[in-house]
Amino acid sequence: MSASESIAGGREQRVLQIIQTARAKRPRFRDERITLAHGAGGKATQTLIDGLLVPALCEPGSALAALGDAGALTIDGHRLAMTTDSFVVKPLRFPGGSIGSLAVNGTVNDLAVSGARPLALSVSLILEEGLESDVLRAEVEAIALAARSAGVEIVAGDTKVVERGAADGMYITTAGIGAIDPRADCSSGAITAGDRVLLSGPIGEHGTAIMLARNLFELDARIESDTRSLWPAVDALLDAAGAELHCMRDATRGGVASVLNELARAAGVGVTVVETAVPVAPTVAAAAELLGIDPMYLANEGRLVAFVAPDAAERALAALRSVAGCEEAALIGEVTPETPGMVLVQTGFGGRRVMDQLVGDPLPRIC
Amino acid sequence: MSASESIAGGREQRVLQIIQTARAKRPRFRDERITLAHGAGGKATQTLIDGLLVPALCEPGSALAALGDAGALTIDGHRLAMTTDSFVVKPLRFPGGSIGSLAVNGTVNDLAVSGARPLALSVSLILEEGLESDVLRAEVEAIALAARSAGVEIVAGDTKVVERGAADGMYITTAGIGAIDPRADCSSGAITAGDRVLLSGPIGEHGTAIMLARNLFELDARIESDTRSLWPAVDALLDAAGAELHCMRDATRGGVASVLNELARAAGVGVTVVETAVPVAPTVAAAAELLGIDPMYLANEGRLVAFVAPDAAERALAALRSVAGCEEAALIGEVTPETPGMVLVQTGFGGRRVMDQLVGDPLPRIC
Numbered sequence: 001m002s003a004s005e006s007i008a009g010g011r012e013q014r015v016l017q018i019i020q021t022a023r024a025k026r027p028r029f030r031d032e033r034i035t036l037a038h039g040a041g042g043k044a045t046q047t048l049i050d051g052l053l054v055p056a057l058c059e060p061g062s063a064l065a066a067l068g069d070a071g072a073l074t075i076d077g078h079r080l081a082m083t084t085d086s087f088v089v090k091p092l093r094f095p096g097g098s099i100g101s102l103a104v105n106g107t108v109n110d111l112a113v114s115g116a117r118p119l120a121l122s123v124s125l126i127l128e129e130g131l132e133s134d135v136l137r138a139e140v141e142a143i144a145l146a147a148r149s150a151g152v153e154i155v156a157g158d159t160k161v162v163e164r165g166a167a168d169g170m171y172i173t174t175a176g177i178g179a180i181d182p183r184a185d186c187s188s189g190a191i192t193a194g195d196r197v198l199l200s201g202p203i204g205e206h207g208t209a210i211m212l213a214r215n216l217f218e219l220d221a222r223i224e225s226d227t228r229s230l231w232p233a234v235d236a237l238l239d240a241a242g243a244e245l246h247c248m249r250d251a252t253r254g255g256v257a258s259v260l261n262e263l264a265r266a267a268g269v270g271v272t273v274v275e276t277a278v279p280v281a282p283t284v285a286a287a288a289e290l291l292g293i294d295p296m297y298l299a300n301e302g303r304l305v306a307f308v309a310p311d312a313a314e315r316a317l318a319a320l321r322s323v324a325g326c327e328e329a330a331l332i333g334e335v336t337p338e339t340p341g342m343v344l345v346q347t348g349f350g351g352r353r354v355m356d357q358l359v360g361d362p363l364p365r366i367c
Numbered sequence: 368m369s370a371s372e373s374i375a376g377g378r379e380q381r382v383l384q385i386i387q388t389a390r391a392k393r394p395r396f397r398d399e400r401i402t403l404a405h406g407a408g409g410k411a412t413q414t415l416i417d418g419l420l421v422p423a424l425c426e427p428g429s430a431l432a433a434l435g436d437a438g439a440l441t442i443d444g445h446r447l448a449m450t451t452d453s454f455v456v457k458p459l460r461f462p463g464g465s466i467g468s469l470a471v472n473g474t475v476n477d478l479a480v481s482g483a484r485p486l487a488l489s490v491s492l493i494l495e496e497g498l499e500s501d502v503l504r505a506e507v508e509a510i511a512l513a514a515r516s517a518g519v520e521i522v523a524g525d526t527k528v529v530e531r532g533a534a535d536g537m538y539i540t541t542a543g544i545g546a547i548d549p550r551a552d553c554s555s556g557a558i559t560a561g562d563r564v565l566l567s568g569p570i571g572e573h574g575t576a577i578m579l580a581r582n583l584f585e586l587d588a589r590i591e592s593d594t595r596s597l598w599p600a601v602d603a604l605l606d607a608a609g610a611e612l613h614c615m616r617d618a619t620r621g622g623v624a625s626v627l628n629e630l631a632r633a634a635g636v637g638v639t640v641v642e643t644a645v646p647v648a649p650t651v652a653a654a655a656e657l658l659g660i661d662p663m664y665l666a667n668e669g670r671l672v673a674f675v676a677p678d679a680a681e682r683a684l685a686a687l688r689s690v691a692g693c694e695e696a697a698l699i700g701e702v703t704p705e706t707p708g709m710v711l712v713q714t715g716f717g718g719r720r721v722m723d724q725l726v727g728d729p730l731p732r733i734c
Binding site: 029031032033034035036037038039040045048049052053056057058059070071072073075076078080082083084085086087088119120122123124125126127128129130131132133136137140141143144147153154155156157158159160161162163165166167168171173175177179361364365367 | 396398399400401402403404405406407412415416419420423424425426437438439440442443445447449450451452453454455486487489490491492493494495496497498499500503504507508510511514520521522523524525526527528529530532533534535538540542544546728731732734
């Protein structure tokens with residue numbers, strides 16, 4: 001289901017105001033039970049985080065309260081970033097990657113988009129009794145390969161086994177630490193009206209690869225997950241834009257739409273996206289249409305959005321395009337002082353619509 | 368099943384030699400499927416780690432290859448430790464603790480016994496669709512409370528949801544980083560013949576509390592898990608013994624027997640334990656007897672063993688006993704140059720037997 005909402009004609013401004021007012025309230029977590037939507041990266045996830053996890057786990061002003069993709073901590077004057085992600089993707093292997101490579105790249109990328117050079121990872125496995133050893137071996141090798149490619153060392157590990165039926169093959173949790181790059185001064189708070197929004201490449205390939213691997217529809221296309229380390233892209237952006245690179249985020253669960261919504265809220269700004277500027281492969285667009293999902297909500301595992309000051313945007317984009325895998329990077333929109341907390345899409349037909357947070361979970365266990 | 372093996376009379380020396388020779392070989396992982404034993408912390412876990420995980424994931428000489436409870440890394444001259452653990456304990460709550468407190472203390476303790484002051488944790492949740500929100504809320508609060516007690520900040524988090532039946536309620540993975548204490552110079556390699564072995568308190572309480580919570584037997588006793596932060600104990604030991612504190616390890620899965628075996632092998636030394644010196648609560652001893660498990664193999668979540676140079680042993684023991692929760696700390700054995708890689712128990716009857724690694728998994732999902 002697309003969470004976008006069409007707004008036409010003179011009602012637009014009033015409706016926008018109503019939505020803004022509703023959003024200003026602090027979310028409360030009232031659900032009686034956990035549903036798949038709580039893990040989808042959209043509205044329900046945000047309510048769980050803001051309404052339950054952050055109030056309980058965070059001292060006010062703490063690193064976690066900042067809610068970036070990684071927490072920051074300073075040890076003896078050195079600024080480090082730490083992050084974690086669990087991976088429960090189904091199936092374990094898919095075109096272009098597997099749970100092992102995803103588990104490394106996902107955590108590496110959360111560090112990278114926080115402006116931190118990834119240094120070390122921990123890997124914890126939850127295995128289901130009866131899992132074939134060859135399946136485990138393949139994933140351990142995928143982890144090793146992805147770590148080598150990303151230039152990170154694996155420094156700690158753990159393995160637990162649960163009874164048959166108490167997990168689905170294997171789950172992997174990685175945590176990572178990185179050194180915050182001295183060139184980096186990124187946070188959602190730095191996003192400013194006028195900033196340009198860059199996207200590092202075509203969207204929706206990971207989500208589509210998973211759908212194809214699950215045989216969810218007939219499509220004669222080979223689409224590969226975009227899972228990769230984003231550090232080279234971040235490194236290039238930092239070189240080109242330095243402190244004018246205001247914020248980065250990787251667009252994973254919930255896609256580009258969810259990450260832009262999160263940042264618009266966090267920064268209290270509006271974001272306008274030019275739909276025709278967003279690169280989408282024809283096969284991805286076709287798959288998304290078949291399933292009735294807006295590609296903007298499809299998961300990516302190697303794509304980032306970057307907010308850059310206007311005068312640095314061109315050189316940042318050029319730098320991004322020089323990085324392998326980011327040749328199709330594009331300028332897709334900009335930050336506006338109007339409609340704070342909202343993302344608007346300028347359609348190919350000249351209209352505007354709200355691109356809201358993801359509601360529900362169209363495709364569980366995408367990562 | 369006890370993995371111990373009785374050896375009597377003149378055969379002893381010859382049998383010991385045969386076992387030693389068998390152990391010198393590098394283990395190979397040949398099992399076709401993963402079994403619960405691979406998660407039990409005993410022989411099968413060790414074979415999985417040494418035969419599959421370490422060869423694939425470790426560069427020779429890397430932090431992980433050292434195989435302590437935490438990996439060490441140096442960032443700009445600062446020595447940090449990083450560790451991770453997944454928690455799949457069943458049931459989620461038990462006398463004295465719950466999966467949430469366990470997930471914090473387990474990782475805090477892996478840092479502590481590596482001589483690192485715990486600083487920051489990440490917490491990643493895998494939730495089963497349908498989990499009651501109140502159950503989640505209680506665990507999030509348990510995490511917060513345990514983190515505050517241990518003096519660590521939670522700096523990063525993640526939540527995934529899997530379909531009903533694809534997990535058992537909730538699993539928690541924590542990772543932690545700590546600053547290696549300048550007083551600490553601990554590693555399995557530092558263990559030396561003559562070292563005294565200290566134990567920080569009575570054993571088997573966590574394992575027994577879990578068994579009682581599962582109603583595995585009728586016993587009219589209230590036994591509480593020993594889950595707690597071990598940093599105060601480590602801090603006291605470092606103060607008292609400094610560089611004469613050669614190695615520490617927390618005795619979790621597989622109990623004191625497994626951790627002593629691991630260290631005996633890693634250090635290439637023998638360890639002799641005086642059975643009557645090991646503190647065991649009468650209720651724990653009774654429960655262990657009912658189930659036919661040697662208490663030395665029962666899991667603990669707030670107990671450590673420490674190897675200390677002989678002339679520092681008395682003051683280290685006194686320091687340990689001054690710490691809340693460690694009043695019953697004891698000197699339980701010593702390191703010998705004979706029988707390298709083996710742990711021998713001197714029984715109350717004056718005999719000796721091999722206390723081998725745990726085989727199989729008498730009690731799955733203990734942590």
